[in-house]
Amino acid sequence: MQAAADKKVLLEVEHLKQYFPVKTDSLFKPKAYVQAVDDISFKLYEGETLSIVGESGCGKSTTGRAILRLDEPTDGKVYYSGTDILGLNKKDMRKLRGDLQVIFQDPFASLNPRQTVKQILNEAMAIQEVVEKSKRMDRMQELLGYVGLPQEALDRYPHEFSGGQRQRIGIARALAVNPKLIICDEAVSALDVSVQAQVLNLLKKLQKQFGLTFLFISHDLSVVRHISDRVMVMYLGKVVEIADKKDLFDTPLHPYTRALLSSIPVPNPELKRERIILKGDVPSPINPPKGCRFHTRCPFATEKCKTEEPALRELDTNHMVSCHYAENFK
Amino acid sequence: MMTENNKPILEVKGLKTHFFTKRGVSKAVDGIDFSLHKGETLGIVGESGCGKSITSLSILRLIPSPPGKIAGGQVLFKGKDLVTMSEDEMRRVRGNEISMIFQEPMTSLNPVLPVGEQIAEALRMHQNMGRKAAWEKSVEMLKLVGIPSPEKRAKQEPFQLSGGMRQRVMIAMALACTPEVLIADEPTTALDVTIQAQILELIKDLQNRLGMGVIMITHDLGVVAETCDTVAVMYAGNIIEHAPTEKIFANPRHPYTQGLLDSLPKIHEDQEELQTIEGSVPSPYNMPAGCRFASRCPHQQPICHEKQPELIEQNDGVKVRCWMYTDQWTAKMVKEEAVK
Numbered sequence: 001m002q003a004a005a006d007k008k009v010l011l012e013v014e015h016l017k018q019y020f021p022v023k024t025d026s027l028f029k030p031k032a033y034v035q036a037v038d039d040i041s042f043k044l045y046e047g048e049t050l051s052i053v054g055e056s057g058c059g060k061s062t063t064g065r066a067i068l069r070l071d072e073p074t075d076g077k078v079y080y081s082g083t084d085i086l087g088l089n090k091k092d093m094r095k096l097r098g099d100l101q102v103i104f105q106d107p108f109a110s111l112n113p114r115q116t117v118k119q120i121l122n123e124a125m126a127i128q129e130v131v132e133k134s135k136r137m138d139r140m141q142e143l144l145g146y147v148g149l150p151q152e153a154l155d156r157y158p159h160e161f162s163g164g165q166r167q168r169i170g171i172a173r174a175l176a177v178n179p180k181l182i183i184c185d186e187a188v189s190a191l192d193v194s195v196q197a198q199v200l201n202l203l204k205k206l207q208k209q210f211g212l213t214f215l216f217i218s219h220d221l222s223v224v225r226h227i228s229d230r231v232m233v234m235y236l237g238k239v240v241e242i243a244d245k246k247d248l249f250d251t252p253l254h255p256y257t258r259a260l261l262s263s264i265p266v267p268n269p270e271l272k273r274e275r276i277i278l279k280g281d282v283p284s285p286i287n288p289p290k291g292c293r294f295h296t297r298c299p300f301a302t303e304k305c306k307t308e309e310p311a312l313r314e315l316d317t318n319h320m321v322s323c324h325y326a327e328n329f330k
Numbered sequence: 331m332m333t334e335n336n337k338p339i340l341e342v343k344g345l346k347t348h349f350f351t352k353r354g355v356s357k358a359v360d361g362i363d364f365s366l367h368k369g370e371t372l373g374i375v376g377e378s379g380c381g382k383s384i385t386s387l388s389i390l391r392l393i394p395s396p397p398g399k400i401a402g403g404q405v406l407f408k409g410k411d412l413v414t415m416s417e418d419e420m421r422r423v424r425g426n427e428i429s430m431i432f433q434e435p436m437t438s439l440n441p442v443l444p445v446g447e448q449i450a451e452a453l454r455m456h457q458n459m460g461r462k463a464a465w466e467k468s469v470e471m472l473k474l475v476g477i478p479s480p481e482k483r484a485k486q487e488p489f490q491l492s493g494g495m496r497q498r499v500m501i502a503m504a505l506a507c508t509p510e511v512l513i514a515d516e517p518t519t520a521l522d523v524t525i526q527a528q529i530l531e532l533i534k535d536l537q538n539r540l541g542m543g544v545i546m547i548t549h550d551l552g553v554v555a556e557t558c559d560t561v562a563v564m565y566a567g568n569i570i571e572h573a574p575t576e577k578i579f580a581n582p583r584h585p586y587t588q589g590l591l592d593s594l595p596k597i598h599e600d601q602e603e604l605q606t607i608e609g610s611v612p613s614p615y616n617m618p619a620g621c622r623f624a625s626r627c628p629h630q631q632p633i634c635h636e637k638q639p640e641l642i643e644q645n646d647g648v649k650v651r652c653w654m655y656t657d658q659w660t661a662k663m664v665k666e667e668a669v670k
Contacts, residue, residue, distance in 0.1 A: 055522035055523070055524060055525075056493075056522055162610060163378075192377035192378055192549065193377070193549070193551075193590060193593050193594055194377065194589060194590060194593045194606060194607040195377075196593070197593035197594075197595070197604035197605065197606045198606045200595070200604055201603050201604055201606065204603070219522065219523070221523070221597060222552075222594065222595040222596065222597040223595050225595060225596075225597050225600075226595035226596075226600075226601070226604065227595075249597070259524060260523060260524060262527075263523040263524045263526065263527040264523055264552060264597060265526070265527075265530070265550065265552030265553045265555065265556045265557075266552050266555060266556070266597060266598070267551040267552045267554070267555045267579060267591065267594055268555055268579055269555040269556070269575045269576050269579050270576065270579070270580070275527060277524075277527050277528055277531060278524045278527075278528070280478075281492045281494055281495065281525070282492075282522075
């Protein structure tokens with residue numbers, strides 16, 4: 001990785017908030033909100049892979065959906081190449097969606113079961129008007145070649161493919177419109193390891209070939225380690241740590257990141273590690289703890305952590321962490 | 331913890347579970363053998379569709395029938411064959427002497443019954459406990475699995491609990507009758523890693539205290555490495571390698587096991603490209619005559635496509651189903667070398 005200064009920022013998220021209203025018991029009680037994403041900011045540089053990791057309910061998928069405006073964010077700014085996309089009208093947003101594509105976890109749920117692969121790819125190109133009608137057939141064949149599917153695949157339906165192949169169709173569809181940024185939301189989580197390896201290799205190859213930028217959302221830290229340049233760890237709607245991959249895995253500075261990394265079972269029985277087992281469950285995002293949100297489970301929590309929320313600060317070059325005592329973990 | 335001296339508590343011999351459907355016969359589990367000792371943890375690993383879950387359901391005779399049927403083999407539990415047992419006798423074994431934990435606790439718990447009641451029900455059925463005694467024991471079990479304020483939680487319904495807590499309730503229920511064998515089918519797959527670490531620790535701890543044999547069914551090789559004493563790797567309805575855990579990870583023999591381990595992204599090292607296994611699993615309706623992995627195998631020879639190899643024990647106790655580790659192979663390879 002080069003220094004941050006000479007890289008171009010492709011996407012910048014500022015103070016993004018996403019609250020979802022929930023039903024309350026009584027009409028007269030104040031309205032309650034799930035604070036799925038609560039005031040997060042980060043930058044995504046051109047050509048890099050930034051991963052968002054965290055456990056279920058931490059807001060990683062919500063962040064991805066908010067950037068694409070699949071759910072309208074409550075507050076904040078999202079700049080894409082300098083324009084605030086939250087301010088765009090429907091027509092301009094649709095045009096921009098050609099640049100921003102997404103690959104979802106379950107390829108079966110995100111492909112129309114009544115369309116053939118040809119129709120699926122054709123529709124994507126037609127909506128974005130990226131390829132002339134007469135050239136679309138050639139383009140489709142080219143796309144199948146990129147993702148490693150046979151040409152016969154064009155006339156088949158999604159159910160005729162295996163999970164890994166369906167994910168390849170999803171990737172082909174995303175590529176069809178010449179995107180710049182692809183958000184991969186748990187894109188390989190549903191696949192078996194040997195198939196997962198194939199899809200990960202494919203994503204890496206395509207990134208090089210087309211200079212793509214990836215926002216890779218995953219709960220699987222080994223996959224994240226493999227694919228990312230930088231990693232962002234979220235907990236209960238907040239960013240707790242952002243760093244270059246190597247720094248994050250070698251010297252995690254937030255107690256939560258440390259616990260998370262130590263919890264992963266490693267496929268090597270010889271390796272006996274010290275494991276930090278966290279007590280209890282993740283608190284509810286409807287009524288998150290005051291102060292540092294992790295203090296209820298943190299083995300190092302003090303009185304200060306219960307009352308004062310730590311800011312995300314840069315402790316090392318490109319290594320941001322939000323913990324009052326992060327220096328102690330260096 | 332392998333205990334060699336005593337007899338295995340559970341022995342599976344040549345178990346075959348087939349599904350008879352309109353499309354033909356699906357040989358989901360096709361002749362598998364293994365045994366489990368007291369206090370031992372056996373891991374069964376493999377990718378989706380390899381037959382690992384069907385194996386566990388077959389042991390407890392929970393296969394939907396029709397279309398499924400145990401087409402052959404024996405499951406010996408303390409010397410008695412579960413396959414031929416009457417349904418009445420089977421019911422006494424299930425949940426009492428052999429228990430099971432499923433992957434998704436929400437779908438395997440009764441959604442409209444307080445969780446304490448569900449545990450107490452098992453105790454009343456199997457142990458003939460009175461209502462009050464059963465309830466008390468059920469609260470005690472919830473406490474054992476580490477649920478805070480168990481008296482309060484016992485009265486709650488499953489939807490009021492978090493995923494990790496529900497899985498704890500499942501474990502409490504499975505262990506309420508102090509079974510001798512616990513089958514855990516992907517017990518932590520639906521959970522987050524920090525909760526997974528808690529649950530695995532809990533199972534290990536309870537096993538040490540209660541001395542049961544555990545069959546851990548999972549697709550996660552990391553979970554296997556950290557919890558199991560021995561591992562059986564399944565592929566297309568067969569066990570293709572069965573060995574002590576350290577040996578499988580240090581020196582995998584079967585080309586499929588090797589491929590599986592190579593395709594894992596490693597958390598402690600960087601690599602540019604991941605190894606993959608070319609091709610795909612054969613259809614269970616149309617299994618090849620020879621080795622089921624042959625068409626994907628980098629070492630394939632004509633013999634692999636002709637005849638299926640047996641699961642053969644090597645000198646160091648590792649069992650492997652591959653022609654490469656037989657006399658035929660060595661003789662043939664030597665001849666080929668000579669020709670060259």
